[in-house]
Amino acid sequence: MKIFFVTGNPDKVREANEMLDFPGFEFEAVKVDLPELQGTPEEVALEKVKIAYEKIKKPVIVDDTGLAFNALNGMPGIYIKHFLSAVGPEGVYRILDGFDDKTGYSLTSIGYCDGVNTEVFIGKCNGTIVPPASKGHGFAKGWDTIFKADGLNGTFAEVPASEKNKISQRRRAFDMLKEYLKKIA
Amino acid sequence: MKIFFVTGNPDKVREANEMLDFPGFEFEAVKVDLPELQGTPEEVALEKVKIAYEKIKKPVIVDDTGLAFNALNGMPGIYIKHFLSAVGPEGVYRILDGFDDKTGYSLTSIGYCDGVNTEVFIGKCNGTIVPPASKGHGFAKGWDTIFKADGLNGTFAEVPASEKNKISQRRRAFDMLKEYLKKIA
Secondary structure, eight states, rough: EEEEEEOOOOHHHHHHHHHHTTTOEEEEEOOOOOOBBOOHHHHHHHHHHHHHHHHHOSSSEEEEEEEGGGGGTTTTTTHHHHHHHHHHHHHHTTTTTTTTTTTTEEEEEEEEEEOEEEEEEEEEEEEOOOOOOOOSSSTTTTTGGGETTTOOOOTTTTTTTHHHHHOOOHHHHHHHEEEEEHHHO | OOEEEEEEEEHHHHHHHHHHHTTTEEEEEEOOHHHHHHHHHHHHHHHHHHHHHHHHOOOOOEEEEEEEEEETTEEETHHHHHHHHHHHHHHHTTTTTTTTTOOEEEEEEEEOOOOEEEEEEEEEEEEEEEOOSSSOOTTTGGGGEEEETTTTTSSSSSSSHHHHHHHHHOOOOOOHHHHHHHHOO
């Protein structure tokens, strides 16, 4: 079964196929013009995948990623890209200066819809928000530089992709999707 | 001319009519289901008012309000409601603990569309982000408690509405809309 993945980034599709690793199921990129919505990660993924399905009428997934600070009860979450554009990783890190709790989690939401089944999967990866550090891995100018996942010896931008991908929020979301696909297959 | 105002809040319409104070023009509330979009205040107002016009095909305005921190280059801006829900005014104030610059501005964006003309007006009001203080005025549990506009002797939640409304970001946005309506009338 072919599942269309709303993205303009072929690397994301390749990575998703590696992560899914489920014979008979394969992702293929599709470009669909979707609104950027506000809301909880669940709400946003659900609404976006419904719109995507209405447009292409084929099994489809959408994804969103963010970084949540526990001291801020989950903010900035999916809004982090706007904060990064505004003040960069260093500025985003300093938002926590006034808070003792530096823990947080990265999250990836995947919305899936095939016309019959509609589901959202939220993969989370716990860790700590740290001062920017990068060895050029991952999203080397993004929040990967300020997020150290529990169990890794550095930020997502300091460790090789192979280490990150074993435990990442994205890995967990795709694992959840895979389990779900096994059930409904 | 009747201009429809997308809101479920009759108080907002009453206030808007007082602010407009322009014979021959009057706001009337209309309920339209609009998406909550991410983007700059300009982008969001423009997109929302276009959708609203497509749905009702009559002159219409939409509005959005936010609080921008200069140290964060405008963030959280229109996303502030999510931060308030997450950590309340005290938590939002503490986001600036690590920054010397406590200045900021409140903003109201108004999108206007009558099918021929489409415009966005951004009213801003400069001030300072301060520890929460309230005498129950304004949005007494919202960011009004942590915003002291330049020239006022307290936060928006400490001064009477009559004082706030003389200089508020909302007043300025409606003044811009009024000037525009005079031009196109």
